[in-house]
Every structure is written in C-alpha cells, then in structure tokens.
Amino acid sequence: MKILLLGYMGSGKSVVAKQLSKVLQYPFIDLDTAISKDQNISLKQLFETKGEIYFREKEALVLHRLLKGSDTVVLALGGGTPCYGDLMQKLTQQEGVVTIYLDAKIETLTDRLFSQMHTRPLISHISDKEILTDFVRKHLFERNFYYHQAHHKISVDQKSVKEIAQEIVALLF
Numbered sequence: 001m002k003i004l005l006l007g008y009m010g011s012g013k014s015v016v017a018k019q020l021s022k023v024l025q026y027p028f029i030d031l032d033t034a035i036s037k038d039q040n041i042s043l044k045q046l047f048e049t050k051g052e053i054y055f056r057e058k059e060a061l062v063l064h065r066l067l068k069g070s071d072t073v074v075l076a077l078g079g080g081t082p083c084y085g086d087l088m089q090k091l092t093q094q095e096g097v098v099t100i101y102l103d104a105k106i107e108t109l110t111d112r113l114f115s116q117m118h119t120r121p122l123i124s125h126i127s128d129k130e131i132l133t134d135f136v137r138k139h140l141f142e143r144n145f146y147y148h149q150a151h152h153k154i155s156v157d158q159k160s161v162k163e164i165a166q167e168i169v170a171l172l173f
C-alpha cells in the first residue's frame with residue numbers, strides 16, 4: 001500500500017508520515033526533500049531562482065517517479081501537490097494508493113506557521129500574524145476542493161503525532 005498524506009503547510013504531514021512509517025515498518029519519503037535532492041538545491045532557492053511553475057512541474061515528475069518505484073511507502077506530499085492539474089483525481093484513482101487529508105484548523109496552522117515563515121517560500125513575504133491568518137484562510141478555501149477529494153480525512157487539532165499515526169493505522173488495517 002502507498003499511503004499519501006496531504007494537507008496544508010503546517011498540518012504535520014512529514015512528522016506524522018515519519019511516525020506512521022516507523023509503526024508500519026514502511027519506507028518514509030518526504031516529497032519536498034525528494035525534489036530538493038533531485039534538483040540539488042533547497043526548495044527556497046528553487047522557488048527564488050526558477051519560480052513556482054518550474055517547481056510544480058518537478059513536483060509532479062518526482063511524485064510520478066516515486067509512485068512507480070515503490071509498492072509500500074508512506075509519502076508526505078507538499079501542501080500544494082494535490083492542487084495542480086489533475087493530480088488529485090489521478091491519485092485517488094490509482095490502484096494501491098490511499099490518500100489521507102490531515103485537516104487542521106486555521107488557528108492551528110497559523111500558530112505553527114508563524115515561527116517558520118522565513119523558511120517557507122509561499123509565505124516568506126508575510127511579517128504579520130493577522131495577514132498570515134488572512135492568507136491561510138483564503139488559500140485553504142481555494143485548496144479545500146482538492147483536499148476533500150482524499151479517501152480519508154483526519155482532524156489533527158490538539159492531537160499528538162503518535163495519536164494521529166495510531167488513528168491512521170486503525171483506519172486502514
């Protein structure tokens with residue numbers, strides 16, 4: 001089984017995927033890290049030098065390659081991965097792939113993202129928490145259409161990483 005975690009920046013995709021991979025003894029892959037390795041450059045630099053469209057093309061290519069290459073994996077997608085082209089539709093129809101949306105409240109996301117804004121290309125220009133909240137609210141509204149196509153949805157607010165991973169295990173096995 002290929003378990004794909006999706007959700008907004010700061011929803012905990014990578015940490016939960018890592019924990020889940022440990023519990024299930026599946027390999028763990030973080031898509032952002034895989035893109036960064038493939039391009040031999042940090043994501044921030046990639047966005048700055050080549051722009052978002054180039055990043056989205058590489059994101060789709062690297063994801064395609066990873067899905068072809070593994071039978072069992074826990075894969076943390078990037079926040080925007082399912083929201084471009086027909087990727088989400090393809091993922092939900094692909095045999096052996098299970099998509100799980102980590103659903104977090106705007107407040108949870110902004111609290112987590114506020115301290116990490118400088119490392120995240122899409123929000124690095126924001127300096128104020130109110131502006132961040134507004135940005136996240138609008139962005140999430142646009143992306144919800146894609147996120148809600150996932151096979152499963154898990155609320156992550158006020159839950160520990162271990163609890164969320166256990167919930168996923170109970171859901172799938």
Ligand code: S3P
Pocket residue numbers: 007008009010013032043077078079080081120121122
């Ligand atoms: C993005 C989220 C990031 C990364 C890139 C774009 C997005 O991943 O892929 O900065 O469009 O939401 P995380 O959600 O892992 O931070």
